[in-house]
Amino acid sequence: MSVLKLEYAEEIQRLKKEKNAIILAHNYQISEVQDISDFIGDSLKLSRLAGETDASIIVFCGVHFMAETASIISPNKKVLIPDLEAGCSLASSINPQELLKWKGENPDAMVVSYVNTSAEIKALSDYCCTSSNAVKVVQSIPKHTPILFLPDMFLGAYVAEVTKRDNIQIWPGECHVHAGITDKDINLMLKKYSKAEFLVHPECSCTSSTLYHVSKGDINRDCKILSTEGMMKEASSSKNDQFLIATEVGILHRMQVENPFKEFIPVKKDAICKYMKKITVEKVYNSLLNDVHEVKVPEKIAKRAIIPIERMLAIS
Known part of the structure; x- marks a missing residue:
């Protein structure tokens, strides 16, 4: 991290304490943003975590619908997204x-x-x-x-x-990312890395096509379909030291940080969500400093939107 980014990071820590704020980062954020965040994970887990904290402000480093979900689950907290253009093609x-x-x-x-x-x-x-x-x-x-x-x-x-x-x-x-991940890409990498353990992240739209091809038999290797935390636990507990990862490449940073002596290889190096990458450390600082950009779901919509979310959580 550059000297300038370190200065921003220090200021972000100061502002968090001053404003009783918390920073959440999705797994696909750039590494510098992950490094300054309080929690890293999938969108729903992060929203639930936000609701469990006593923070007054949530800075959601993800895409817009994720910030909306946090607002729905935590209606009494101020939810900020550092870049309004962080949308989602799906x-x-x-x-x-x-x-x-x-x-x-x-x-x-x-x-x-x-x-x-x-x-x-x-x-x-x-x-x-x-x-x-x-x-x-x-x-x-x-x-x-x-x-x-x-x-x-x-x-x-x-x-x-x-x-x-x-x-x-x-x-x-x-989504524009998973559309580019094909069973041919996967089989090519599985052949190249014959001893690697193959992990698929199930809570990411970018891998839904992979799940489909596995079910149809188009992918000729056993794989482990795991949630974010399941994937992280598998990477840590597995005796294997090499892993093939079929998802957006941002998650590799967290994997490597938590498992420095293991190797994590993306099935496709350019599986990058351009919207996730819009958020930077500088934008996080600006968001905290100036309370931008607030995401507030209208009460009428929020009251209706929480119902299908709660039904899902009850089943899960």
Whole structure:
């Protein structure tokens, strides 16, 4: 870290104490941002952690829908995102008008929305889910009930494959990162690193296509499908010292920090979320100093959006 960044980091620590603030960083943030954060993890875990702290201000270093979720779960806290342009291509693949039309065409269906969606979409949904609990959420719904699954088409296809339900309609959305990770890329790397343990992160839209290809047999190596913490625990406890990671490359920093004598290899080096990388240490400092940019979900939407989130948590 440069001298300038160290100065920013010191000021950030001072401002945190002064303002009773906490900094959360998603696993795919740049390494410098992870290093100044209080907690690192997946979006839902971070939002829940934020709600459990006594902090007055949450600086969410992630993308916009994550800050919205933190606001929904912690309505009495001020939630800030350092860069308003930190969006999500997957979340943007469906809007409320499209969902209302889809629901109107299927009035008897239950709507299951991946957490990578806006607060407005959550407010129109019956259940939320993550990649790791999507199968369990769908299985909790009576088999005869039609399901509208959105917005990730690969995760939806995976869930349909595992549950063997033929009454799931799937929205054709995808994120710009996982669209570039293919079973051919994975098999090439598995052949090159024949002794590496293959780990797949289930709570990331970027790996939902991988999960689908594993279920279909397109990927010819056993893999371990683990949550963020499960992946970190596996990396630490496994006797293997080499790992192939099929997800956004930002998580490799945390893996290496916690396991300095092991090797972590990305399946695809350019699996980079350009939105996640918009946040910098300088922007975190500016956010804390000037209380920008606040993300506040309107109360009417928040009250409706918390229902599918709570249903998901009850099932999980």
